[in-house]
Amino acid sequence: MRNTSFFKIILLAITVVFFVSCDKDFNTIGGDLIGDEHFGLVHDSINVLSYNQKLDPVASNNLPVNPLGIYEDDVFGTTEANFVTQVVLASVNPTIGANPEIDSVYISIPYFSKFTYTETGDKKYELDSIFGNPEGKIKLSVYRSGYFMRDLDPLTGFLETQKYYTDQVSAFENLIVSDRLNNKDDDPSQNDQFVFSNKGFKDSVYVNGVKTLQLKDPEMRLMLDKAYFTDNILKTASGNLASNDVFKNYFRGLYFKVEKSGASPGRLAMMDFKKGTITINYKEDLVTTTNGQSTTTRVAKSIVLNLTGNTVSLLTNTKKPAYDTALNNPNKTLGDSQLYVKGGEGAMTVLDLFDKTDVKGYDANGNETVGMNHIPDQLDELRRKDPVTGKSIMINEANLVFHVDTTMGATKIPNRIYLYDLTNSTTIVDYLYDGTTGTNAKNGLLIYGGNLRKNTAGDYFYKINITNHIRSLVKNTDSTNVKLGVVVTENINNSAMNKLRSSFTLTDGKVISKVPQAAVMNPLGVVLYGGNSSVPDKKKLKLQIYYTKPN
Known part of the structure; x- marks a missing residue:
């Protein structure tokens, strides 16, 4: 009996330690938003307004890598x-002797x-x-x-x-x-x-x-x-x-x-x-004098030119009709059902993460704002504090999942896409906070994501982690819900921006004059499902948010 009681006490102690440790780790995620209370996990899937944006000629001087050749795509x-x-x-200032004669000259890249x-x-x-x-x-x-x-x-x-x-x-x-x-x-x-x-x-x-x-x-x-x-x-x-x-x-x-x-x-x-x-291999005369007697011999030399x-x-670009029509007729109110994303002098996608419904809203203290200018309604709901505890929700994870429309039959699907702050032509905070680096342009920033993936059903998709971006929007009620841009990328580690010859204007009046340099380098394109109501729900572009509410 005494041994049984002892083991019960030991088991209880281990259990308490285990749950305290788990609770500590759990609350570390987003700990700047909420205290050490217990939470109930909630999952929301929010529609995203997304539409096509044509990219006109763009500055392409001194790129790190350049395409050369002809690429034919069934869609683009x-x-x-x-x-x-x-x-x-x-x-x-090379010294070139008498009677130079080239043996060979060739370019090598x-x-x-x-x-x-x-x-x-x-x-x-x-x-x-x-x-x-x-x-x-x-x-x-x-x-x-x-x-x-x-x-x-x-x-x-x-x-x-x-x-x-x-x-x-x-x-x-x-x-x-x-x-x-x-x-x-x-x-x-x-x-x-x-x-x-x-x-x-x-x-x-x-x-x-x-x-x-x-x-x-x-x-x-x-x-x-x-x-x-x-x-x-x-x-x-x-x-x-x-x-x-x-x-x-x-x-x-x-x-x-x-x-x-x-x-x-x-x-x-x-x-x-x-x-x-460029290597120029040639021979020239070399004159030597010995005991007053000159001798001419041919010697091999080379001149190298660098590129x-x-x-x-x-x-x-010679565009396919459907692609050309989509770029010239974007639905900026309801969003496009198909999103064309192509590098070079191509196309990008514009995202507005939260609906613009202007029916009601809440201020930071949970009070309804009637007849006032306020932030989008869905974001208001996430920002609203619990009326009992006065606490905000805690964002555990937030992702954007882009499903590839393989029915379009693109010849080659890009390995990666890049999501960035379009309003300010810069990276989002999750890109900066990723912390993972790769040995080359293909495998860095794996937490931030954007890699082409395939699910168990055989469907291709891209997933981008924007947890910190959403946390910032929810926590900082005065922060701006910026527009986001999606492009293909040749190098995920390259966040530089290149100037467009002709700028374009967003629905909020913001003028955009730059695009990511890594998109200019990439010749490929992909068609993604948008957030339009005509898209099947399981393919629709949505913002997935996992969060917990204070009890």
Whole structure:
């Protein structure tokens, strides 16, 4: 009997400790909103007003990565992505000897790739960030550009960076100053039938005078016109190579132009052009004198040009009719049933998290506000304090879940979307408070979310955590319920903003002049279900809130 009582006491003590610990952890979440009372968990699913917003030409100079190629999407249409870059000398003012003659000149730009396995001594690779039919080809032409790209904008008194926009294709094409430089006629894969190949390279290099083979990962490797670079680099006036300021004005840059290759469906790759180089391998005379007798020998030398100057991504879009109609006729009152979200010169979604019903409301003390200007009714209900305890509710979790409309048949669904404070063109607090970082652009900020996911029913969706954003709205009754924006993203860690050529105005009169830079880089698009009443309830965009009320 005594032992039984003892074990009962021990069991009771463990139980008390367990529940006290659990209660402490539970109340830590959102502890700034409520004390240590016990709560009952409540789940609300709130409709969200959401509609399409067309994005006009946007500044696309000096992006971290750029699309190049042709991408055809069954929903959005065709995107042609051209590219322009300045060219600079890796080493300025090179000394070029007598009788220079080029052995080879080529451009090399690495692809995003990963090693997969080795087969019979050869490394096999898989290309990353490449879209379209695996058999797709494009017609690729590289020209010398005569367009001088300024660093600073004279219209701002040279105080701001000069901006170049996605729609300036004709401005650059009208100033092409050479024939096609990648003119190797006996190899159409270099130009008229170019393919993004996953094959590595074996280059011959000299190390301490010994010729060895150097293995290189997959890259764009184009042989260029030797005669052109002889005349315009090796035999140009030495003053043109004296400094990079002079050289950028002299040589200017390269224009990468893409076109359809016959009936091929085309293909597009994301590329880091700033890692690209032009290598000019040549021989020149070396004269040595021994005992008064001169001897001339041919020596091998090289000049390297880097693609690290100013750049601009140029986009041409041919829209599908349904997509074009949706962008030009958004329902800003009831919301759109289908939300088109596309990168580049594309489309975004505008969100208003709470209904604008103006029937009644409550102030911070729970008193009804009649005939007064007040915050939206649903948000009022969340903010209203309990009339007995005087306590606010505690927000445990809040999410936005976007269901993908797979019936539209988009060719490729983006891996991630990005939700931000559209009103102020900045991040939301949950983005800043995430605390998780990834090793690359794809896997950071996992708590904040936005990754493409798939449920047990096989449906695709994106889920974004906005718990702290909603907590702030509920707790701070004077805070503004800002509009939110949704775009595709190429890099979740990049929250920079780029200027639109033409701004747009929200329903509350706010003028928006910027969009996320990471959306400008991404060529993909996705169709999401909106919050319109015509959308089936299980697919409808809603704000999911889990909260507890004080007892």
